[in-house]
Amino acid sequence: MCVGEIVPGVFVCERSQDASVRVFRTRVDQCVFISVCLSARSMSQQPISPLKNFFAGGFGGVCLVFAGHPLDTIKVRLQTQPKPRPGETALYRGTLDCLKKTLAKEGVLGLYKGMAAPIIGVTPMFAVCFFGFGLGKKLQQKTPDDVLTYPQLFAAGMLSGVFTTAIMAPGERIKCLLQIQAASGQVKYAGPVDCVKQLYRENGIRGIYKGTALTLMRDVPASGMYFMTYEWLKYTLTPEGKSPSELSVPSILFAGGMAGIFNWAVAIPPDVLKSRFQTAPEGKYPNGFRDVLRELIREEGIGSLYKGFNAVMLRAFPANAVRLLLSTHRGQTRVTRGSDEGQTRDTRGTCGGLAGVTPQEL
Known part of the structure; x- marks a missing residue:
């Protein structure tokens, strides 16, 4: 002006x-x-395009999927490999052995089998995840400034897991089937679209959403642990007299990475059951996850519920550290305890009409 x-x-x-x-x-x-x-605070904030937010967050999510998918493929193959018969050795002896054999047999592209499904779903999944968390917080707050307790944050995180299941369940089903088919030697699906067509033709929409209950069992408590742990670590790492929004990049990376570790510590057992159930032939487990659990415990012991642990943890820390860094460190705090979800607190003044309110990550 x-x-x-x-x-x-x-x-x-x-x-x-x-x-x-x-x-x-x-x-x-x-x-x-x-x-x-x-300054940006005195000017009426220009509305940020939801479409721009959607694709901005989606781009970060796509990058994370691309970086973490090889370890996810190794995890699924370790979780779903059959028990060796007497006198036989296991198909994969561990994470490194699975990596070597996959590279030798299928090349680098073998590590990226089934990646199209999570790539397509990651953008709406991130949006729905943070929407669910924000809604979970608002439902428990009497006023927007109420500070939630850690159990309340856990409950809000669990609600986000409920919301994401509608996207995660079919995506996981397709991804897992494509990840294991080359290792099994029987290539049934030409790609994700062909996989969806065949599943629908054989069992309708139920075939695509097979494993939804186990996806809920994995994501609901794990999401609660994820958000609660992040908030706890964020406040623990905040120096006396400072705001959590002033945390350094290394502190945010550590908090996000450890939140991912705690998330997967809760999620691994149901994730193993889900992977086994979703990739099993039709009719193998008529009673659902109970049959999978009985078979695993009876044949391989309680330790079988933690198959793929090393691959999961190698992926969990860096992926979640970067994810929360992207979500919280673009000029504002994306997840702030006791504030409305998505509230922007950018106090940087601007001149010459550059009233820039940083777009929120999904």
Whole structure:
């Protein structure tokens, strides 16, 4: 916003009684030039396009999927490999052995089998996840400034897990089937679209959503642990007298990474059951996860519920550290205990009309 007349002199900068308005006077050749620069807080915030937010968060999610998918493929193959018969050795002896054999037999692309499904679903999944968490917080707050307890944050996180299941269950079903078919030597599906067509043709929509209950059993408590642990670590790492929004990048990375570790510590047992159930032939487990659990415990012991542990943990820390860094460190705090979900607190002043309110990550 500028007004001006011209007068000779020197450059003078004044601040009006309204701290949000700065007046600059430049005296040149008998004229006064006055420009008024408003800070971002005093200007009416321009609405941020939901579509831009959607794709901005989605791009970060796609990058994370691409980086973490090889370890996810190894995890699923370890979880679903059959028990060796007497006198035979296991198909994979561990994470490193699975990596070597996959590279030798299928090349680098073998580690990216089934990646199309999570790539397609990651953008809406991130959006729905944070929407569910925000809704879970608001439902428990009497006023927007109420500070939630850790059990309340856990409950809000669990609600986000309920919301994401509608996207996660079919995506996981397709992904797991594509990840294991090459290792089993029977290539049934040409790709994700062909997989969906065949599943629908054979069993209708139920065939695509097979394993939904186990996905809920995995994601609901794990999401609660994820958000609660992150908030707890964020406040624990905040120096006395400072705001959590001022946390350094290393602190945010550590909090996000450890939240991922705690998340998967809860999620691994139901994840093993889900992977086994979703990739099993139709009719093998008529009673659902109970049959899978009985078979695993009877044949391989309680330790079988933690198959793929090393691959999961190698992936969990860096992926979740970067995920929460992207979500919280773009000029604002994306997840803040006791504040409305998605509330922007960007106090950086701008001049020349650059009233930039940083778009929120999904």
